[in-house]
Amino acid sequence: MHARIPSLAVAVVALALTACDKPIPESTPAKPPAAAGPQASPGAAPSASAQAAFEQPKRIAAPARIVAIGDVHGDLAATRTALRTAGAIDEKDHWIGKDLMVVQTGDEIDRGDADREIVDLFERLADEAKAAGGAVIALNGNHEVMNVQLDLRYVTDGSFKDFEGVPGITTTDPRLARVPENEKARAAAFLPGGPYAKKLAKRGIVAVVGDTVFVHGGISPKHVRYGLDRMNREVSAWMDGSARDLPGLITAEDGPVWLRRYSAAPGPDDCRVLAETLTMLSAKRMVVGHTPQRGGITSACGEQVWRIDVGMSKHYGGKPEVLEIKGAEVRPIRAEP
Secondary structure (H helix, E strand, O other): OOOOOOOHHHHHHHHHHHOOOOOOOOOOOOOOOOOOOOOOOOOOOOOHHHHHHOOOOOEEOOOOOEEEEOOOOOOHHHHHHHHHHOOOEOOOOOEOOOOOEEEEOOOOOOOOOOHHHHHHHHHHHHHHHHHHOOEEEEEOOHHHHHHHOOOOOOOOHHHHHOOOOOOOOOOOOHHHOOOOHHHHHHHHHHOOOOHHHHHHHOOEOEEEEOOEEEEOOOOOHHHHHHOHHHHHHHHHHHHOOOOOOOOHHHHOOOOOOOOOOOOOOOOHHHHHHHHHHHHHOOOOEEEEOOOOOOOOOEEEOOOOEEEOOOOOOOOOOOOOEEEEEEOOEEEEEEOOO
């Protein structure tokens, strides 16, 4: 397929829409090891010296059909439409995808009123899909991380109220002392070790499925050298309350849930970095969300990156669209009107 590259004007609009989201540093960023050896061609296996410099991440076997869904931001109607467009659920929100794999690249929450319902829906669908021979992989985006950091700037009044009475929350936790009373239930649910933080702790920051890398913002060589599985483990431990700190590599502006390098208007240098990253991971493509693409799903850098945040939530006013991967064939599917 031919890549549909957004104009610079579109890219500027996309960045303006999300510029207010800024990462909150949590700890000193880890210093990455020295760069690996010379670059290989995109998609080639890393050299022996390069392999010695980092640990290859766990790779999930790719099924015959994968459908990726971008940011849904608290919009249950858009979420349902995307899942039905994927062929994943019926009219009662139950799994009908058989051996289909659905990958949701984060930012299920904030900006809409249905955060709790959406997180619960993906958790239930993961169990139903597994029982049917399929899979649902939901990743954490910057907004999931922000909520566990108690950055609740983008939570709606409706979504604050929706967490009142959640089993297992403790609003008297000293860490909530400065949280306004009407926000404490939500904050307690997402506080590290809280019931919804523990749900998010089951998710990763990045997943490698076959020859495709899925992540919310983007992965660069320094993330690969740090260790993708290591990032997943450390973020999970912080969310479930068993580790005190969130790695600084995650909170940095070029961290995997914040990076926009491949999502706005990538130039030759950005595409070179992308190709180097994919080579290190023996992967063909990266699928990212995070930065709204006005007009639908786009690709760049010779289709080595696919940008699937189409702003489908009511907050942004876009139309639901998903990305289908069947072997080497990759194509966007837009929801029927």
